[in-house]
Every structure is written in structure tokens, then in C-alpha cells.
Amino acid sequence: MTKTTKGISRRRVLKGAGAMAGLAAFGAPHIAGAQAKVIKIGLPTILSGRVAILGTSSRFAVQLAFNQINEAGGINGRKFEVVDRDSKGRPDEAAKVTRDLINNDGCDIIVDGEASSGSFAVHEVVRDLGILCLHTCSETSSLTADPKQFSKNVFRCARQGIHDAVAGGSYAAKIAKEKGLKKWATCSPDYAYGRDNTAEFLQYAKVFEPSIEVVDQLWPKLFAPDYTESITKLMQVKPQAVYSALWGGDLVAFIEQSNLYRLFQNTAYFSGGLGDPPILTAIKNLPQGLNTAYRYNNGFPSSPENTAFCDAYVKVAPHEPTNWAWQNYAASQFIIEALRRTNGNTDSSALAKEISGMTVKKPFGGAGITMRDSDHTIINYPVAWGKTVSKSPWVVDYVDTEWSKIVELEKEWKKEKGYA
């Protein structure tokens, strides 16, 4: 549909003269330079501001995946081009650039590298325009779990909050039982993801270990530069364990500032966001024995595919893969495999039909990651928890949680929420 109208409008643009030419010439240079056979992947993401690394590390991964395929000759003779666009972290901008990528740049498929609210904005657009889309950075459960959000051409290839909560809860309960950690506090950023993630973690920690008692909950602002008042508050409350959904640069600052107070000497720490290589390497004095959820690790799962992915990634990027990187890489694999099966046909419903229920081996090998048919979200990805050590590989002793257990509890959770 977009193809034919695009052709017509281009010819008209060339004929059209005068003042409107400037307006109508939108993006024309890009189209002019591209060959008709190229399959365009649109990547709206955040490339500026404090979370620019989310976008840049995602882009490295998507480019890596499609370059690998291009070098191997493409699919059915068709090569790939990745078109990225910065949304600056603004949801309305995310909606606009996504429409632009589809309508103007002629992208056939959208890989949505937006976080939280931006992904909901993109969701509305792709639902509206009927384009195949994979969300790769949003962990908010409701994006796919809520049936109201469901769209047959939209998928999530990212970890989901509820999966992490079950895995984290069961891991935390086990440690709590072993060490007698009863008094818990939380310190998470004050926004939807932080609050939901923390509530779900606590819910499942209590399911597995009912003696856990929450003595205090702190909500520093998102992107706050300084956490001293939260840290000293924690010192007053003296919990035995702290859970935190802080991530990114905020988490780096929180750990370093906590170090000054020696907070982790007597307090066990459970983090949802620490296990990401750029964070682990940014922290200068990483305390030993902090508990963290898996985000990415070049040694876990230990497989040749994972090693190959990491090796290839560090050749193009200045750091090891992030959580966002593997998610985007995996999403690219779903797209590539679907196109293989359709012989390069980019029709979104045909591709969506292939992706539903598909399993890809890259980047982790083993049994692979599966795109669940029922709610278009991935399962069987690594949801392990481990402990920090002060030098590479930074996190060791990963403990896996059975996916059967996660799926079972997820079902109950959906019922509870009225989603199923």
C-alpha cells in the first residue's frame, strides 16, 4: 500500500514546482538513494539526553544483526537498511518519528527502541497503520499482558516486569530464608516502572517467603543526581535488605554514594538493574555480594552463540552489550527468520503469522527464545539472579528460575489483574 502511493507522490514531487516543493520534498533524498529492493527497518529510539545509551546500544545491536545478514547476501536477494530516528525521550515525538519512518522513509518494519511511555505512543501508531512492530526496550507488563493493548502485528521482544518479579521474588525468598532477612526496605525511582516493578517484586517475594516485612519505601525522583537523603534515611530505618529498581546512571550514583556510608556492609542489596555491563564497569568500587537480576553477561548463558554475539558486538560498539542490545539483537533475529520464511515478503500480517510462536537461537543458543503466541511476548530468555564480584565478569553464581514456574504464576497474575 505504501509502496504504490510513494511512487506516485515522488513523481508528482518532481513535477511540482514552487513553494510547496520544499514541504513535499520530505525525505526525498533518502528514497532517491535507496534501491527498491532494500528492506527498511525503522528504529525510533532515544539517542540524546541522559538515557542516550539506551538508544545507541540498541542501534549497535540492530545494525549488527542486519549487517550480518547483508554480508551473507541478504534474503532472497533483498538487503536491509536500518533507519534510526531520535525521539529525545518525548512520547509525542516518538509517535511522530514513527509515523515518519513508515510514511516518509518507507520503512517496512518498526523495531521500537522506546522506553516506557514512548513505547505506548509507538504502539498506538503501529496499531493504527498496521505495520509489523517489535517493542524492544519496554518492560512494562501491561504493554502486552493487557488484552486491550493487543494488536496482531505488534510484539514485545524484551524482558517483562512480571517475569522478573517472579524470578526475583523466588530468588530473594530463598536468600531471605537462608540468612533470616525479615526487615526489608525499597528504594526505587518515582515513576510508573519503578513503582510497578517494586510492587511486583515484593508481592512475589512475600508469596515465596511470607515472613518478609516491608519497613519503609523510598521514592527518589527519576534522574535525581543525588541520593544522599534516601541513603541516610535507609541508615535510620536499618533494614536487613533493600530492593531497588534504580537503573542506569541513577543506579551508578546510588551505589557510589551508598559506598561512602558503607551501606552495604550490613545490608543485603537486591537490584533489578545492576546486571548490565555498562553500569557494572562505570561503578569504580563495586561492592562484592550484591544480588542482581540478569540483564546481560558475556559468560551467561555459557554458549558459543552468546560468546559470538558479544565478540561481534564489542567490535562495533565501545562497550559490552547491554540488556537493550541483546533484546534488539533477538528482535532482529525474529524479523530475519520471519522474512526467510516469507521469502522476503514484507506484508505485516504474513510476517506476524510467522513470528507468533517462533523460537530463535541467537543470541543465547540453547533452547532459544520463544515468542509466545497468545500474548506476543517472549519467554525462555534468561531471568537468572547472581552476585557481584569486584572484577570481570562482575556477576557470578547465576541462579536460574524455572520458566514453568514463572509462566504458572504469570497466569494467576493475569487473572488477578483481569487480563485473562
Added chain:
Amino acid sequence: MLSVQNLDKRFGGVHATRNVSIDFPDGSLTAIIGPNGAGKTTFFNLISGAFRPNSGKVIFDGQDIVGKSSLEVVRLGMTRAFQVAEIFPSLTVTEAIMATVISHLRKSWTFLRRFPVAEAKARTEEIIELLGLADKAGTLSRNLSHGDQKLLDIGLALAMEPKVLLLDEPTAGMGPDERWRMIGKVQHLWQVKKMTVLFIEHDMDIVFKIAQKIHVLKYGAVLAQGTANEIRRNQDVIDAYLGADHHLSAAVGEA
């Protein structure tokens, strides 16, 4: 028309106006003079509602207006022009005067009509004609000459159809010839409009020539009052001016 009774104002330790009582009869042309710092402009600020006096009354058109805001005083019919022309730089002469006429007609809130409104037109043109600015009606206020800006300032005050007009040094910053032209116009306006006019002036020749009555302020108090001839012979006035301003002695000498 306007009567000031026992007006008193202090700014912290400075006693700016001391027990001033003056009557300004209807239709009079009165000059307020005095050496620098005598409290002339403060006096204007007190009667026009800009400052609130510590004590005393300002009776305007039969009512005490002390405590009324400057806006209310203006709407009762007392307007002023300033020592340094206070105009609207980016509006033309016509636009500025017409907008003021509209304000006087209480039509400032009109949304649904276009700006040059018919009922304000005649009055606007009349004022411009009266000021002698007809050939500059379309000129932006900030491009007017200094003298024309002062005229426009007075014209803006006139657009409010005042009963009492306060002029703070209408000839300030002008050369000798221009001064006389300006004051001639003021006198003309006064005659045509039959208003009560108060003006502050430094040029004694002008004051003695046109003012019906003169009030001399010094250190915030009334030093002397009377006609030009009375003031000219008043020894207190001569003493007060000799120290600060030799211009008066020259004027006295000439007379």
C-alpha cells in the same frame, strides 16, 4: 475643582511634603515652582494617587480622593503628563491617541470590532489637530522629535478629557524657542478646553508670563503663593532661589 488640605508625606526620614494646602479654582492655570528637590513632582504624585499621603485631604470635584488608586483618579477626570515624555514607542501618533480615546470611552475590552473604531475617530483627529501633529499622525512615536514626544504625552492626557490636567515640566529639555512654542500650545489648549491646569516649570519667564497664580514650594512646604507680580517681589522667594538658581535673579532684574 481641586483643593489640597494639609497634605503631608514622609519617605522614611525624609519629609517630602509638609502640610501643604492649596486651592485650584475651576478653569485656572496654575504654576508650581521651586528649587530642585522642593517636592514638586512628589506633590503631583500625591494628588494623582501614585503615592498615598501620610495625612491630609485631596478634594477633587467635591470628594476626597486620598486612598484612591491612580487608575480611579484618572477615571474621575484628572490626568497627567510627565517630565520625561511617557509615550508608546512602537505605536503611531494616531494609534496611541485613538487607543487612549477608546480607554476613555471604556471600550478597551472590545474584541469584536476592528481597531480604528468610528466613534473614536473624530476625537482623535481633533486632538491631533489641536496638538499640531497632523502631518506626523502616521509617524511612530519613537521617531518623533523630543518636543513632539512631549506634545504627544500631553495629547494622550487630553484624550481622557480631563477636568484637571497636571503637567510636569512641559518644556523640560527644550531650547529657548521651542519652549515658547510649547508653552504657547499649552496656553492654547487650556483656553480651548477650559480645563484646570497645573504645571511645574523651571523657566521663570514662562511662569511669570502665563500663570494666573504661582505656588512656590521649598523643602516640601509652601514658601509663597500669589500672582506673578507678587511672587516676583517676594523676598523669601528671591532668597530661596539666589542660592541655587541665578536664573530667577536675572528674571527679577529684567522685570
Added chain:
Amino acid sequence: MMKAGFLRDLLFAAAVLIVLIVVPFIFTKPSLRDFLIYVMAYGLLAMSLNLLVGLTGLVSFGHAAFFVSGAYMFGLLMQSGRVSIPVAILVTVLGTAVLALVIGAICVRLKEIYFSFITLAFQMFIHSIILTWVSLTGGDQGLRGGIPRPPFFGIDLSSGVSLYIFSACVFVVCILIMRQVWQSPFGYTLRLIRDNPNRANYLGVDIVRMKLGVFILAGAMASVAGILLSLFVSGAYPEFGFWTTSGEAIFMIMLGGSQLFVGPIIGAILLRLIEHFVSIYTEYHGLVLGIVILAIVLGLRQGIADYIVEFLQRRKEARAAPAQDASAKDATFAKERIA
């Protein structure tokens, strides 16, 4: 004579509307339509802010407060499913006007930079309310699940084309209203306040009430802009009310010009065009945009439209009366009358 002015504007508006509606049928790429809706929403925001900045001399740093209130009120009303689109628009505009009345009653008493600061404070306050009141607003995630668009009077806004035409009509009507304000006795009284508030006060102008009046009007217009944007992105987000949005609107005014009536729209088009093309070619659009701003500010010292009008005027004056040196100066501010 007065009717003629309005008729001319009406004709002009009709022509603009026709062009706006026809253009996407000639250049059928949907992205042009998207671009125009986006520009119309932000252009309306900048235009409404210019009622304060350019017309009244009130530099508000918090205008996005009304933009965001428009988007959220409208979105919430539509999501409630109880009202039709026209009713929701009416209620939203009135509701925002009341909000502007409350905020304005406090703000307009302050002068100059302090006015700017307090408007900024109120905007941050509203932004933090939106973030905190999660049960109503969805917090940082914004209003999710899309904004329903039930058909009214046979118009179905769920199609892209009809949404576009609807936006264009609303946009042109709002611009026409603002144009009328700009040219009315009210507008000229506001110019008195802009040029010399103290003098205006001594000429019987109740400056506090007049400022409050235009503040409410500008707020109501900004809420319409918010409605358009929320319809376009099918949602409302707290970022609409962040101070950077106000900053962008100010930037559009400065880029286009504050003294020419359509200056802010020109600014909105220019800014969006620059951003659009720059972000296609580089992710370092901030660097490019920053340099462009510096070039404009340091090179032209005023908005582009203001500069061009002045330049043309100066050339005309120079040609018409080469002898009259003084009149060249008139040109500097003659743009006022052209506008």
C-alpha cells in the same frame, strides 16, 4: 473600513484553509499531513503564547501548563466515554480558561522577570501533579489506551484524512480569532501595556485586569493546541507540560518573529523543518540546532520574519524617499502596521 479589514482576513483565512485541505490531496504522502498537523498544534501553541509575549509584553515561561491541561482534560473526557468530541472541546477550553484565571490572578500582579518565574513555578507544579496523581493521569506513562474518537455530526475522526481536515479547520478558526484580537481595540490596548504599562495605567487602562484577560484567552487557545496534539498522538503525556515545551514555544516565536502576526507560525514551521531534516541526517541535531540559533540570534538579532519585513520596508523607504533620512528609521517599527 473596519468591516473590510475583517473580510480581508476572512478571505485570507478561507484561502489558507483551502490550500491546507487541498495540498495533501496533491502530495499524497501521509507524512506531509502528519507534519502539518504537528506544525498546526505547535504553531497554535506559539501563536497563543505570542498574545502574551509579542502583544502584551508578558514573557511567560509556563505557557505549556495550559497546553498540557488541554490535552489531559480532553483525553480524560473522551476516555470517560460520556461526551461527544465538540462537548469535550468546549468543556476543555472552558476548564482551562478557569485554570488560567486562577493562575493568572496571582501571576499578572508580578512584573517582568518575576512574572516569568512565577509562571514557570506554576507550570512545574502542574507537571508534578500530573506525575503524582497516577490514578487519574497515568503518571509518567501518560494517558494510555488511545483517545476514542466517536463520530459526531457525521464526522469520523478516526480516519487520518478527516482528522487532518478537522485540525486544519480548528486551526484556522483559532488563528482567525487571534487575528481579530490582535486587530481589535482590546489588542491595541494590550499594545499600550506592552510599550509602557505605567503610562497606560495613567490613561485609565486597568492593566491588571487587561493582562488577566489576555492571559485567560491565551491559556484557552493553548488548550486547543493541546487538544489537537492529543488527537494526533492519541494520548496525552506529562512532557507536554514540561518546561522544555514552553521553551520550544518561545523559541518558535523568536525564530519567526514576535511582531509579525504570523511570525510564530513561521517559526514553528522552520523549527520543525530544521529538526525534521537534521534528525534524518545526524543524531547530533542539538549541535546543529544550537549553531543555527546562535547564527540567527547573533546574526539577525531578531526573528526571521521580523527581519525580512524590516529589510523589505527599509528598501522600500530608501527607494521612495532617498532624501528623507529620518523616515528610514520609521521603517524599523513600521512592521507593526503591516502585521
Added chain:
Amino acid sequence: MNLEALASCLSSSACAVTQISTALIIGMLLFMVASGLSLIFGVLGVINFAHGAFYMAGAYIAFFTYQATSSFLLAFLAGALGAGLIGVIFERFIISKVYGKDILMQLLVCYAIILIFDDLVKIIAGPEYKMMGMPDVFALPPLEFAGGFVPAYYVFMIVASLLIGAMLWLAIEKTRIGKIIRALAINPQMVGALGINTTLLYAAVFGVGSMLAGIAGSLAAPTRTLTPGMGLSILIESFIVTVIGGMGSIVGALIAALLIGFTRAFGAIGFPLFVDGIMFGMMAVVLIVKPSGLLGREIAR
């Protein structure tokens, strides 16, 4: 709302000491940023919206110097002087072109600088999070005062900020050059007429103001994360401080910064939900009651 917890904290010396030190930690760094903002406004009449960019510049320069030399002293000096130098350049070539222009022009120029700096940092240092790390000198266990704990580095930071603030105050109030600067704020023509090079003075004042932002940045570098856009996070708070304290008043900035520090430190214990609202509320109340701020004078321009 938990006023009981607040009361019990205030009655326990350990808690009170720790929270007071928290207030000082938050407040003094804020003071460093805000005093620069205030100084520049007071003398030049310019609202430097790009102040956060100088804070960021100071932090990054300190970070790179520390990486190269492993000397915190050098890093600190480089951060402070580097930001000051950039400030002087910015003043001379850019902001001085819009002196006396309407405030929107200044706003726009500053906005441009923020955009440019953020992208430059992204180009030079990358978008990754950076952390300078604690210098070995300060790698000590937290010091104990009356049962409360204060990390050694924060003690240094508070003392250093106070010293710098005191020096600034003395320089402005007690020296000849300070007198000239104060005169410059009130009547620049007169100062110029006295044969003093006002151009140089303006640049110097802007440089000192930026240097204060750079000092804050380099003091923050060992404990805060460095990212592009980090300047934005401190901008709003330092504005609140300058508005409350009074634009142009150093002492006002100190008082207001401590006010914010105490509100946050004790608010975290007693009324965490209302901290933001209280900060905006204080700003609004000050603007309504005394627009020029607690210790500010009305602006002449």
C-alpha cells in the same frame, strides 16, 4: 506524612546529625551552583540558563583530568578553571552580544549553548555513564559525630564549599575590586566613566560565575554520575534557590540552598510526598510576597 518519625529523628542525636549533614551536603553543592547564577545575574543582569552546561563541563573536565593524572587536586583545579575559561569565552563571543536585549534573546542563546554542550559531550565522551570514583585520600570509613555518620569526602566538600563561599563574599564585600563590581551592578556607565575597563570586568565576573558552576561539577564528580544532559537536573533546583534567596545575593543563595537542603533531608523522613510541592510552594510564596527574593534588591534594568 509521618511527623512522629520526624520528631523521633530530631530527638536522637545520631539521626539528627546524619540528617543535618545530609542537608548540608545537598545544600552546599546547590549553593555553589546557585551562587554563580546569582552573581552573574546580580552584576550582568543576565539569567544564565546555560549554567548547568558549565556544571557539566566542570565535571567532565575533572573526570578526564583525574583519569590522566590520578590527582584529585589537579582534577578539581582543572574542572574549576576549565569551566571558568569556557565561561569567559562564552561571555566574550556570545552572551555579550545580547546584553540589554530582551530577555528572550538571552534565553535563546543559553538554550543553544545547552544543546551544543550536550552534543559535544556525547561526541567527546560518549553517551555512557561515567563515574570518576572516590580518590584514595577520601577512601576512609565515614566519620562519626555524636552517633551520626558523615563520609570523609562530604566533610571535605562542605568545608570547601563554605570556604569558597566565604572567599567570594569577602572578595565582593571587602576588597576594592569587589566594590567596583558592586558599583558595576548598579551603575555601569559611571564605572566606565571612571576609566575602568568594564568589558574586562564583565568577562571576569562571568568567568567567576561559571567557575563556581565548574567547582560544583568537579566536587560532584566523585559521587555523581556523569552523563550528557546532567546539567539539566540541577538547573531547576538552583533556579528555585536563586529566586528564593534573591537574584544577585550570595548570602541569600546560601540561606535558600540550606533551606532546600533541610527541606529535602528532613522531608525524606517526615513528609516525603510533599517535598517537591513545598519547594515550588516556597518559590511561589516568595515571588508573591517579595518578588526580589529574601535578600535581593529590585532589579534596575
